[in-house]
Amino acid sequence: MATIKDVARMAGVSVSTVSRVINESGYSSPETRQKVLQCMQELGFSPNDVARGLVSGRTASIGLLIPDVSNPFFADIARGAEDAAIAQGYSLILCNSDWKMERERMYLDTLRSKRVEGVVVAGSRSEEDTLKKAIGTLPFVMVDRRAKKIGASVWIDNTQGAMAATEHLIDIGCKRIAHITGPELSPSSTARLEGFKRVVKQANVDYRIIEGDFRYAGGYEAGRQLFIGGSAPDGIFAANDLMAIAVIQVAQSLGIRVPEDVVVVGYDNIAMAEYVSPKLTTVEQPGYQMGTSGFELLYEQLVHPDTKVSDIEFTPRMILRESTRRD
Secondary structure: OOOHHHHHHHHOOOHHHHHHHHHOOOOOOHHHHHHHHHHHHHHOOOOOHHHHHHHHOOOOEEEEEEOOOOOHHHHHHHHHHHHHHHHOOOEEEEEEOOOOHHHHHHHHHHHHHOOOOOEEEEOOOOOHHHHHHHHOOOOEEEEOOOOOOOOEEEEEOHHHHHHHHHHHHHHOOOOEEEEEOOOOOOHHHHHHHHHHHHHHOOOOOEEEEEOOOOOHHHHHHHHHHHHOOOOOOOEEEEOOHHHHHHHHHHHHHOOOOOOOOOEEEEEEOOHHHHOOOOOOEEEEOOHHHHHHHHHHHHHHHHHOOOOOOOOEEEOOEEEOOHHHOOO
């Protein structure tokens, strides 16, 4: 593998001259520049971006940390952030924490060592002070979580979204309502649970709360707990679409009809919500746009480091489909 010294030797120039050509810094005559570039091509030499960043102070890369790469909502965030980054000439390093806070901190250490210029953190469960310490001095943006103390964020009012979902169940006549939560300590899960409680405690309905994990398997197991033994609910609000889809499928496997016997509401409005049968009523959370906005807020910090960046808040919206349709 060719090195910068090999290029300098072949071109008959110093290593510092090759470095100036690579980083487009300082003066090199057009003839010298052309000669260096030609030697780089002949030797198959490609400058390492991180090494080049040590000289220029820029790596044109950012980190994106998400908790579950298999979750379509977080995949949409990643797509939005990546597309926006590429449009501005940045590359994106994707890290999947698998909902593990220790892995989150490990990846943040790794991203700093790779000299990324900033970080977008989506769906973190870590305490804000712990997260800020792990991020260090890097510019950053929180997505799918409101950063109350430590920086800029892109978020949606999950409490209001959950209230709308629960009110919809009551409006169509549900009397026994269950909520399947997301992972413990997840701020979005906690806010959705709060919204659910606010509504059911003011209404004349029985309710149950079952712990979930934002994953299909967790939703399936929660559905089995709700349907097997005891009084089954006639309305279910799952804290995300993956779990709601799992609930529909476990109900169908037990001969329970959706929406005739039980109605189901999800959260996120992932693409799959429209493909399942019956199509899923859900609360829309625009993952792609949230990812795009996350990078845009980060880019503002990179370009204008002295400017205070404002949060971006999205409004939850009910998407009514067949899983709650009672004609």
